[in-house]
Amino acid sequence: xxxxxxxxxxxxxxxxxxxxxxxxxxxxxxxxxxxxxxxxxxxxxxxxxxxxxxxxxxxxxxxxxxxxxxxxxxxxxxxxxxxxxxxxxxxxxxxxxxxxxxxxxxxxxxxxxxxxxxxxxxxxx
Numbered sequence: 693x694x695x696x697x698x699x700x701x702x703x704x705x706x707x708x709x710x711x712x713x714x715x716x717x718x719x720x721x722x723x724x725x726x727x728x729x730x731x732x733x734x735x736x737x738x739x740x741x742x743x744x745x746x747x748x749x750x751x752x753x754x755x756x757x758x759x760x761x762x763x764x765x766x767x768x769x770x771x772x773x774x775x776x777x778x779x780x781x782x783x784x785x786x787x788x789x790x791x792x793x794x795x796x797x798x799x800x801x802x803x804x805x806x807x808x809x810x811x812x813x814x815x816x817x
Contacts, residue, residue, distance in 0.1 A: 695761040700724075700731040707747045709801065713791050714781035716744065720798060722806075723756075730765060730806050732756035742792070743770065744779070753796060772799035 701722055708721045723732035733755055735748040758768060762808065776792040783791050787804055791797035 697760050698725075698731070698762070699760060701726065704731075707805075710784070711797060711801070712784040713794060713797055714779040716779040716794075718748075718794070720801065722802070730802065731759050733759075733802075735794065735798065737794075748794060751798075753797075763803075764803050766808050769799045769803040769807060773798070773803065775799075 705723070705724045705728075706721055708719055710717070711718050712718070715737070718735055718737040721734040721736070722730045723734075725731045729781065733752050734772050735752055737745045737748055739745060745780075746758070755768065755772075759765070772795050774792060775795045777795075780792050780796075781790065781798060783789060785797075785801070788797060
C-alpha cells in the first residue's frame with residue numbers, strides 16, 4: 693500500500709491560537725482543507741532561533757506531512773499526547789491547564805478542536 697499525499701489548496705483557511713507553557717509563548721497555526729480538517733500546522737515560538745524553535749519546526753513538518761498522507765488527527769493525538777520534556781507546566785489555556793511539553797499541548801489542542809468528538813461538526817470558532 694502506497695500513501696498518496698493530499699496537498700492543501702494554494703489558498704486556504706487557517707486558525708491561529710496563542711498559547712503559553714511555563715512562560716514560553718507561542719502561536720499555533722493550523723491550515724485547513726476545504727472541509728475543515730487540519731492539513732498542516734506551524735508553531736512560532738517567541739524565542740526565534742532557539743533550540744525549541746528549531747525542534748518545533750521539525751515537528752510541524754513531520755506532523756503536517758503525516759496528516760497530508762492520511763494520518764487522522766485521532767491517530768496523531770495517540771502518538772504525541774503525553775510526550776514529556778521541557779518546557780512543561782501551567783498553560784494559558786483553561787481547557788488545557790497543564791502540558792507536559794509543547795508537543796503534548798499541540799496534540800491536546802488538536803484533540804479538543806478537531807478530534808473524533810468534533811467529527812462532522814467542522815471547526816469551532
